[in-house]
Amino acid sequence: MSDAALPNAGPAAGPPVRRAAPRGSLIGQIFEGLCFAAATTLLLSLGGIIVSLVIGGWPALSKFGLGFLFSTAWNPVTDVYGAAGPIVGTLITAAVALIIALPIAGGVAFFLTELCPAPLRRPIGTAVELLAGIPSIVYGMWGLFVFAPLFARWIQLPLMSAAKPGSLLESLTTGIPNGSGILPASIILAIMILPFMAATLRELLLTVPAAVRESAYGLGATTAEVVLSVTLPYVRQGAIGAVMLGLGRALGETMAVTFIIGNSHTFPKSMFDSGSTIASTIANEFTEATSPIHTAALISLGLVLFLITFVVLGLARLLLRQQGAKL
Amino acid sequence: MLKTLGAAIGAALILGAATTATAAGTISGAGATFPAPVYNKWAEAYKAQTQTTLNYQPIGSGGGIKQIEASTVDFGASDKPLNLQDQQANGLVMFPTVVGGIVPVMNLPGFKPGQIKLTGPQLADIYRGAIKKWDDPLLAKTNPGLKLPNLPITVVHRSDGSGTTFLFTSFLSLQAEHWAKEVGANDSVQWPVGLGGKGNDGVAAFVKQTPGSIGYVEYIFAAQNAMTYALMQDKAGQFIAPTAASFKAAAANAKWTSAPGFYLLLLDQPGANAWPITGATFILMHAKQTDAAKGDEVLKFFDWAYKNGDADADKLFYVPLPANVKDMIRKSWSKIVGPDGKPVYK
Amino acid sequence: MSAAKLVRRRVSDIAFKIFCVGVTALALVALAAILWSLLAQGFGGLDLDVFTMSTPAAGSRGGLANAIVGSIEMCLLAMVIALTIGVLAGTWLAEYGGRSPYGAVVRFLNDVLLSAPSILVGLFVYELLVAPFHGFSGFAGAVALALLAVPVITRTTEDVLLLQSATLREAGVALGAPFSYVVRQIIWRSARGGLLTGALLAFARISGETAPLLFTALNNQFFNKPWFDLRQQTANLPVVIFNGALSAYDDLRRLAWAGALLIAVTVLAVTIVARIVAQEQKRS
Numbered sequence: 017m018s019d020a021a022l023p024n025a026g027p028a029a030g031p032p033v034r035r036a037a038p039r040g041s042l043i044g045q046i047f048e049g050l051c052f053a054a055a056t057t058l059l060l061s062l063g064g065i066i067v068s069l070v071i072g073g074w075p076a077l078s079k080f081g082l083g084f085l086f087s088t089a090w091n092p093v094t095d096v097y098g099a100a101g102p103i104v105g106t107l108i109t110a111a112v113a114l115i116i117a118l119p120i121a122g123g124v125a126f127f128l129t130e131l132c133p134a135p136l137r138r139p140i141g142t143a144v145e146l147l148a149g150i151p152s153i154v155y156g157m158w159g160l161f162v163f164a165p166l167f168a169r170w171i172q173l174p175l176m177s178a179a180k181p182g183s184l185l186e187s188l189t190t191g192i193p194n195g196s197g198i199l200p201a202s203i204i205l206a207i208m209i210l211p212f213m214a215a216t217l218r219e220l221l222l223t224v225p226a227a228v229r230e231s232a233y234g235l236g237a238t239t240a241e242v243v244l245s246v247t248l249p250y251v252r253q254g255a256i257g258a259v260m261l262g263l264g265r266a267l268g269e270t271m272a273v274t275f276i277i278g279n280s281h282t283f284p285k286s287m288f289d290s291g292s293t294i295a296s297t298i299a300n301e302f303t304e305a306t307s308p309i310h311t312a313a314l315i316s317l318g319l320v321l322f323l324i325t326f327v328v329l330g331l332a333r334l335l336l337r338q339q340g341a342k343l
Numbered sequence: 344m345l346k347t348l349g350a351a352i353g354a355a356l357i358l359g360a361a362t363t364a365t366a367a368g369t370i371s372g373a374g375a376t377f378p379a380p381v382y383n384k385w386a387e388a389y390k391a392q393t394q395t396t397l398n399y400q401p402i403g404s405g406g407g408i409k410q411i412e413a414s415t416v417d418f419g420a421s422d423k424p425l426n427l428q429d430q431q432a433n434g435l436v437m438f439p440t441v442v443g444g445i446v447p448v449m450n451l452p453g454f455k456p457g458q459i460k461l462t463g464p465q466l467a468d469i470y471r472g473a474i475k476k477w478d479d480p481l482l483a484k485t486n487p488g489l490k491l492p493n494l495p496i497t498v499v500h501r502s503d504g505s506g507t508t509f510l511f512t513s514f515l516s517l518q519a520e521h522w523a524k525e526v527g528a529n530d531s532v533q534w535p536v537g538l539g540g541k542g543n544d545g546v547a548a549f550v551k552q553t554p555g556s557i558g559y560v561e562y563i564f565a566a567q568n569a570m571t572y573a574l575m576q577d578k579a580g581q582f583i584a585p586t587a588a589s590f591k592a593a594a595a596n597a598k599w600t601s602a603p604g605f606y607l608l609l610l611d612q613p614g615a616n617a618w619p620i621t622g623a624t625f626i627l628m629h630a631k632q633t634d635a636a637k638g639d640e641v642l643k644f645f646d647w648a649y650k651n652g653d654a655d656a657d658k659l660f661y662v663p664l665p666a667n668v669k670d671m672i673r674k675s676w677s678k679i680v681g682p683d684g685k686p687v688y689k
Numbered sequence: 690m691s692a693a694k695l696v697r698r699r700v701s702d703i704a705f706k707i708f709c710v711g712v713t714a715l716a717l718v719a720l721a722a723i724l725w726s727l728l729a730q731g732f733g734g735l736d737l738d739v740f741t742m743s744t745p746a747a748g749s750r751g752g753l754a755n756a757i758v759g760s761i762e763m764c765l766l767a768m769v770i771a772l773t774i775g776v777l778a779g780t781w782l783a784e785y786g787g788r789s790p791y792g793a794v795v796r797f798l799n800d801v802l803l804s805a806p807s808i809l810v811g812l813f814v815y816e817l818l819v820a821p822f823h824g825f826s827g828f829a830g831a832v833a834l835a836l837l838a839v840p841v842i843t844r845t846t847e848d849v850l851l852l853q854s855a856t857l858r859e860a861g862v863a864l865g866a867p868f869s870y871v872v873r874q875i876i877w878r879s880a881r882g883g884l885l886t887g888a889l890l891a892f893a894r895i896s897g898e899t900a901p902l903l904f905t906a907l908n909n910q911f912f913n914k915p916w917f918d919l920r921q922q923t924a925n926l927p928v929v930i931f932n933g934a935l936s937a938y939d940d941l942r943r944l945a946w947a948g949a950l951l952i953a954v955t956v957l958a959v960t961i962v963a964r965i966v967a968q969e970q971k972r973s
Contacts (some may be wrong), residue, residue, distance in 0.1 A: 026836045051781035053471055054774045058843065061836055062802045070634075072812070077962060092504075094526030103902060111941040123712035131709055140713065142960055147720050148890060149956025150727070151897025153931055154949045156541075158726050162549055168552070194553040196538060207719050212890060214716070220884045223852040238702035254848040261844060261890075264804035270900055271931075279502030279539030288875040290538055292756045295806040299924035300541065302808065303403030304504025304530045306423065311405075329797065369914070371825075371922060374906065380938060382911055383745035388913070399910045399921060401932055459756050542935040563937040659747055659938075 037104035050116025066322060067212035076309055090195060090281035093304070097313035099320050101281040103289035105198065106324065108284070109268040109273060112202035117210045119260060121215040124210075126243050141218065148211035156275035166277055167203075172288055191288030200285040201277040208272050209262040216258035220251040260329065267325055270295040294321045370640050372399045374407020374420030375506055377561060378441055378624045384655045385648045397644055404506045404530060411435065411627045411652040418626040418641050422506020424529055427604035436485070436630045436679055438605050439623035439671045440645065442591040442662040445511050446620075448570040449557040450550050451492065453479065455571065457584050460485045462519025462576040463611075463619065469557060470498055470515060471522065472536035477555060486575070494555030498545050502539025505530035510622040511559045514610045546580055562590070578611050578617050590662040598669050605675070616688035623664070633682025641677050642688040649673075707840025727950050734947030743911050744929055747938040753925040753948050755912045760896070760952075761825050762917065763906060763925060767834035772888060775839045776877075779887075784872050787847070796847070803840035809927055811901030812837045819905060827913070827923030830906025837898060838891035845887030850882045885967050893956045897949075899927040908932070926952055 069078075076097060077084065087098025128141050172193040179186035191197055224247045232246040248255065278290025279300060294317045305311045361445035365503065372382070379401035386397040402410070404421035411419030414432055420440075430437050447466060461487060468474045474481055477491040501508045509530040516523035526532050540546035546558040547568050562585060567574050574582040583589050597607055609621040626645065632638035649672070653663040664672075676688040723808020738752040755870030771793050778795070787791040811833050818829035861871035877884065887965045900923055902908075909924040 041867065044867045045870035047873070048781075048785055051777045051785055054777035055781040055786070055792075058778050058799055058839060058868055061794055061839075062798045062805075064817070065802075065805065065809065068816050068919040069809065069812050072816075089533070091533040092531045093529045095531070112525070119708075120712040120716060124716055126705075127709040127713045131706055132832065138964070140717070140965070142957070143720055144713075144716055145889070145893070146953065146957050146962055147716070147723075148893040149721060149960070150953045151898065151899075151927060151930060151949050153724070153897070153899060153927070154723065154727060154953070157934055158723050160545065161540075161969065162722070162726055165552055179480035192538065192553065194497075194538075194549060194556075207723075210716060211893075215886055215890060219883050220852065221844075223849070223883070223944060226855070238698055238705075239703040240705035241698070245704070251852070252501075254852060257844055259847045260800045261803065261841065264800065264840075265803045266574055268806035270806060270808060273503065275541050275545060278543070281533070285763065295808065298504075298808050300539075301531050302405075302812075303903070304405040304506075306405045306530070315812070318806065318812075321804075321809075322801060323805060325801045329800050329804075333797070376932075380747040380941075384748065387746045387749055395912055396914075398910050400910075400928075401905060402907070413820055415819060415825060416696070500933070531779075532715060543937065544935040561937070567937050567939075652869070 042062070042130055066319070068178075068199070069315055069319040069322065073319050075313050076312035076316045078316050079321075084313075085320065088282050091300075092310050095307055095309045096312070097315055097316075099294070099340065101283060101322065102292050102294040102297045103320060105277070106290070106293040106295070106321065108198055108204045109205055109277070110263060112199070112257070113205035113209060113266045114263055116203065116206035117213060118259065120206070121210050121213035121258070124214040125221055128214075128218050129221040129247075129287075130239055130243060135166040139325055141215075144211050145215050146211070147207065148215070150206065152269065152271040154276060155204055155208055155272035159272060160196075160199065160275040162202065164200060166195070167200050168193045168195035176288075184209060187288050189288055190286045191290075193288070196276050196278040196290060197286075197288040198277065198284045198291045201273045201291075201293075204272050204276060205266050205269055208269060209265045210264060213258045213262040216261055217251075217255060220254040220258065221247055241332055256332065260332070263328065264325070267321065267328075268295050274299055294318070294324075347436065348376030354405065354459050359368050363417075363587040364551060367400065367406065368394060368640075368645070369396045369646065370418075371416045372397065372407075372418040372420060372626075373410050373416045373642075374403045374627075375624050376401040376424045376687075377422050377506055377568075378420060378661070379445060379650070379657050379658050381441055384659060385644075385652045388651070388655065389644055389647055391648075395417060395640060395644070397661075399482070403504065405504060405510075407688050408627065411629070414629070414633075417628075417637055420624065421627060422622065422624050423509045423606075424606045424608070424623075424625050425627070427608045429605075430604050430627075435627045436604075436624050436631050436675070437627050438645075438675060439625050439664060439668070440593040440619060440648070441601070441656055442567045442590055442623045442664065443660075444562045444584045444593075444621045444662075445507055445514075446562050446565040446570075446619050447557060447559050447561055448547070448550055448565050448572050450552075450554050452554055454489075457571075457574055458489065458503070458581045459491075459571075460576070461573040463514065463527040466575075467515040467522040468678065469496055469517030470500070470537070472498070473517075473524070477522075478531045485582075492555070497553050497556035498534075499540055499549045499556050499567050500534050500537050500560035501531075501546060505542075506622070506624070507543065507561055508532065508557070511611070512621065513608055514620045517610055536612065562587075565659060575619050577617055578613055581616075583616055583618050585618050587657070587660065587662055589616050590621050591665075593619075593621035594662060594668075595665045599671060625650075630678055630680065632679060632681050633685055635683070636687075638679055638681060638687035642679065646673065697906060717915035724953070727946065727953060728735045730943070730947075731950030732968025734943035735950065739944070739947055744944070745940075746910075746934070749943055751944070753926065753944065755909060756926045756929045756948065756953065758912070758916060759827060759906070759909065759924040760926040762911070762919060763831045763834060763923060764896055766828075766831035766919070767838055767890055769890070770831065770835035770883075771838035771891060771895075772843055773834070775887075776846050776884065776889070776926075777798070778839070779843040780850060780872060780877075781842070782847040782883065783850035785818075785850075786866075787935035799840050799843050802836075803844060804898075807833075807837055808900035808904075811871065814901065814906040818947075824920075825907040825922045826907060827906045827919030827921065830902050830923060830925065831919065833901035833905045834898060835896040838895050841891040841894060845890065846880075846884055849883030849887070850876060852883075853880050859928065882967060884961055889960050889963060892959060896952050897927055899931045902928050903931075921968050929932055 089098045232242040272295035280290040284291035382399040408420035432638040516528045540549045543560045543564040550558040593612040651668045677686045742752035760802040814833040861875045906923045908928040930945045933941040
């Protein structure tokens with residue numbers, strides 16, 4: 017309370033905040049300084065991580081050069097490595113997971129804020145958040161022991177037998193029908209990132225002032241129209257943030273994916289074929305890697321993942337700025 | 344709120360300010376996953392007897408080698424042995440502790456464990472993708488009278504690096520020249536065909552779920568999961584079943600005396616009833632210990648384990664070393680010296 | 690408005706509502722399926738030993754006591770560090786420097802850090818706090834977890850603070866309060882629900898993280914001596930689960946699943962309790 021200062025009664029002359037400043041200014045400056053320091057710490061830690069990755073990955077980077085990004089070789093015996101397979105796997109699984117999870121997260125958030133009867137709101141909301149609290153290794157094991165056989169039986173086998181030889185469907189579904197592959201891994205990933213996005217979206221939707229929603233309803237808009245045309249654009253900035261949260265998790269997730277993706281370092285030939293992601297490759301091989309080049313190659317993979325994240329996030333921001341300019 | 348946070352951070356910084364410490368009477372080790380259960384078992388019993396705490400953590404053979412080189416642990420453990428040159432280059436001493444076996448397992452509905460007979464070259468051809476179906480005439484040669492089904496062979500291998508893979512691929516390299524040339528041996532290789540399962544469990548799960556599949560797992564996984572295994576042909580042409588007895592035979596017949604630095608892969612060992620895909624697991628320590636007392640503690644633990652740990656190892660499906668090898672190991676400990684140059688083990 | 694258009698709007702509204710209900714049901718079904726597996730596998734492993742004895746070797750009697758204590762110690766320390774840095778950084782982005790070029794850089798890099806695979810963060814902390822000191826420590830584990838939690842908290846803090854109405858700020862400043870006071874006592878208070886969600890999401894994220902702990906705190910078969918000394922290798926639930934879940938021995942597997950169940954239940958309990966506390970505060 018010590019830095020609260022009531023203004024003098026009567027018309028103010030000049031900028032009021034500055035006149036009332038003296039007693040609180042030190043605390044204000046310290047506070048602002050602390051906030052700035054925190055933000056800079058964030059910067060420094062990321063910088064530190066990238067520096068340590070470059071140092072650690074240098075032997076491989078200097079040996080393979082830019083070709084590292086385009087080669088699908090991965091031979092620990094001859095020490096020749098290429099990142100193309102894991103890169104493609106990472107991008108595909110993250111994209112598919114996002115495509116699956118985003119509408120569901122949106123639907124859940126809309127349900128909880130607009131359609132859900134009040135007494136059910138808290139339990140269902142907490143239940144969805146509980147999905148976030150389950151350790152990722154449980155997702156991996158559940159995926160392998162429970163989901164994979166079911167997926168094989170109810171989705172893979174029917175699709176594969178229904179596909180006529182030479183059709184597009186057939187080329188999309190070739191593979192061993194045992195429930196592992198790119199698509200099952202993406203689905204598990206989608207379940208994992210769902211709660212983060214749903215919880216954040218719901219929190220954002222709750223901040224929309226009642227006046228805005230009510231005025232839309234008052235104009236005769238249906239629920240769908242209010243949600244999609246009024247509240248969602250209102251929280252658009254934050255909604256992008258929620259998507260970033262989900263995307264971030266999807267790009268970097270290790271345990272859940274590595275059990276069920278089949279782990280082959282070549283390009284996947286179909287949705288049911290095995291692939292690998294950068295995170296799963298690092299997790300699988302790092303602790304056992306003995307040759308310095310192998311270790312360096314894995315660290316370089318990590319660096320590549322950071323690069324991918326930079327590019328993807330940069331693109332997203334560009335898109336956002338363009339959209340904003342249009343409005 | 345800020346005040347409480349500030350106090351908490353201050354406490355945290357004080358906690359972390361001192362360098363990391365290990366409590367007295369504690370020794371730490373890290374490395375191979377394969378022997379972790381038996382090391383932990385020994386540690387439990389050892390603590391009950393002597394109050395010394397041994398903390399062993401499975402982080403992988405590569406991790407074990409890295410961490411002992413970085414001196415973040417008192418000893419490292421590896422399924423993949425270092426040859427004498429590498430040992431000396433890094434100032435390390437190596438010795439084996441227990442032995443285990445790797446078993447090819449398969450999913451062939453209607454066939455019992457031990458019915459199928461395989462040779463090393465056949466296994467290599469299967470894993471190369473040269474033999475694609477179970478009713479291939481090459482397989483029928485060693486299995487006359489058995490009607491093998493017309494199923495495609497789904498090859499399952501490890502996706503994560505592992506000493507198990509190292510041993511298995513070393514065996515295939517030994518048995519088939521084209522494997523040695525095309526693929527080679529390492530804890531992680533570029534597999535020509537097949538699916539990658541994570542861990543022994545992942546491989547076992549894929550094999551169990553996919554009819555017509557074949558994989559390789561540590562003996563205990565084959566036993567615990569009651570999987571269908573194959574008999575493998577040994578050097579003499581006999582088909583051997585994977586059992587604790589056949590692993591022991593492989594370890595007993597091995598020529599440890601002609602293995603400098605104990606670098607020996609127990610593959611295709613001579614003698615009756617020796618399982619051809621056997622391997623030991625190893626401990627790595629610094630030849631020059633910075634803390635003589637700690638080095639002595641570690642060696643005292645292993646000495647105790649050699650004397651008293653066999654029963655526990657057996658129960659957990661491991662194979663203890665023969666007594667003469669243990670004596671050889673104890674003699675080799677004179678190479679581990681303290682800062683004063685004197686052997687730490689008394 | 691034509692009748693056809695009205696019908697179209699109504700139909701799409703109903704379709705939308707069905708979609709929302711449907712996907713929520715789908716999410717709940719997925720949750721139920723996973724929880725069912727967790728319970729089926731883990732419940733059998735829960736008994737008094739789990740809370741009183743240290744992690745056992747295969748075939749011996751034991752529990753998860755040291756792992757539970759270690760995880761709590763490290764998660765608490767990590768949350769303290771992460772909340773401090775995260776809330777302050779998010780506040781800076783929302784209230785002070787967010788619109789400057791430097792702020793844009795910080796925001797962007799925060800999102801990048803968010804996507805960092807946890808194993809790489811663990812590696813970084815290993816190089817910083819483990820290798821130079823020649824030993825694994827619970828403190829390094831807490832720092833690694835904090836690094837994972839900070840971006841989540843920063844992100845949600847900034848988003849939530851930005852959505853607080855401008856009138857709130859203007860009212861505070863117009864009353865003559867210094868800006869830092871406005872931020873702390875007014876904006877933070879009104880955004881409390883959102884800040885809490887961010888903290889809970891971060892806690893949920895780090896409670897189950899294995900990879901970073903593998904390089905920092907490693908694990909411990911026994912308790913630390915003394916139990917709160919985080920300068921030694923510290924037992925923790927995620928690594929115990931990781932080691933035990935793929936083990937060949939049934940009793941270790943059961944213990945691992947019991948540990949996983951414990952984590953999920955703890956996250957649920959903390960979420961519920963925190964929300965209740967927030968409700969109470971709002972009312973008073």
